[in-house]
Amino acid sequence: AGLSAALASAQLGRRTTILAGGVPGGQLVSINRIEGVPGFPDGVAGYDLCPMTQEQADKAGAEFSMGIAQSLAAAEGSWRVTSSEGEFLARAVIIASGTERAHLGVPGEERLAGKGVSHCASCDAPLLRNQVAVVAGGGDSGMQEALTLIEHVARVVLVERSESLNGQPGFIEQVNASDRIEKRFGSVVAEVLGESAVTHVRVRHVASGEQADVPAAAVFACLGLVPNTRWLGGLVALDATGRIRVDAALRTSAQGVCAAGNVREASAHRAAGAMGDGATAARA
Numbered sequence: 001a002g003l004s005a006a007l008a009s010a011q012l013g014r015r016t017t018i019l020a021g022g023v024p025g026g027q028l029v030s031i032n033r034i035e036g037v038p039g040f041p042d043g044v045a046g047y048d049l050c051p052m053t054q055e056q057a058d059k060a061g062a063e064f065s066m067g068i069a070q071s072l073a074a075a076e077g078s079w080r081v082t083s084s085e086g087e088f089l090a091r092a093v094i095i096a097s098g099t100e101r102a103h104l105g106v107p108g109e110e111r112l113a114g115k116g117v118s119h120c121a122s123c124d125a126p127l128l129r130n131q132v133a134v135v136a137g138g139g140d141s142g143m144q145e146a147l148t149l150i151e152h153v154a155r156v157v158l159v160e161r162s163e164s165l166n167g168q169p170g171f172i173e174q175v176n177a178s179d180r181i182e183k184r185f186g187s188v189v190a191e192v193l194g195e196s197a198v199t200h201v202r203v204r205h206v207a208s209g210e211q212a213d214v215p216a217a218a219v220f221a222c223l224g225l226v227p228n229t230r231w232l233g234g235l236v237a238l239d240a241t242g243r244i245r246v247d248a249a250l251r252t253s254a255q256g257v258c259a260a261g262n263v264r265e266a267s268a269h270r271a272a273g274a275m276g277d278g279a280t281a282a283r284a
Helices: 002-011 026-030 046-060 121-128 140-149 169-177 271-283
Strands: 017-019 063-065 069-075 078-083 086-090 093-095 099-101 132-136 155-160 181-185 187-193 200-205 211-215 218-221 225-227 257-259
Touching (some): 002 046, 017 086, 026 046, 026 099, 046 063, 121 140, 121 218, 132 140, 132 187, 140 169, 155 187, 187 218
Parallel strands (some): 017 063, 093 257, 132 155, 132 218, 155 181
Antiparallel strands (some): 078 086, 099 225, 187 200
16 A cells, blocks of 8 residues: 555656555565455565565655654644654655554463464564474464465364354365365464474364363464554544544545555555555645
8 A cells, every 4th residue: 555655646647655664565565465456367476566566656756765754743834753763754655554463362472482482474484394384263364374385284283263154255265175274263373382493272162161282383373453653642533443534535634644555544445445445645
């Protein structure tokens, strides 16, 4: 959303700066195959799509800062954006700060972060060759992670609280077709075990309370997305989920501030939708 907004804004002849937050492209960079993007019938890797979009925005004249946006405040008819690399003044601001994955919130998760607790299957799957991995969550992101992992690991144990997979039919079909993806419905991850690295994942059946330790070298949390709006300090109106309220033109409650992508309410949570959001917000 942010890269597409920068591209569209620069093409409209506006001086445009994008605060890329370290890695232009956000969470899409870590997705092995993005479906539904026109022009890519077989899908496209995020680590290919995002640099291509960045290059387009750069050629259109957008300026890049790797800074992370930290606060937004009104400043005499303009907006002041404070970032880790300094302050920027702008007549208009497009918020495309996206989301981050919800954490498991269980013992062992924080202690073993980076030591088997992961949020990026495309990054870590090659390191887990012929081992077992646990995926917590049976939605689109969980199924995508499982399908990426199964190209490298011996087996994936997919743990889902409900009694069925929840997501796109295409992903469900692929997951069900694999005899190396074991599904444990009605269950949650209760604890991550191991001294210096993950060795087991404790899984609890919600209804019965019974627990079982699954031998595994890694666990991937795919329990939903939390919008990155805390840095706004209540400047714009949010919905009950913490996402930014917008009108049909993606304008927020603050004049001159728009929002695009997963950070806004009612987002489609699809790459193609985020691209459209970026163009719409730039024009608004």
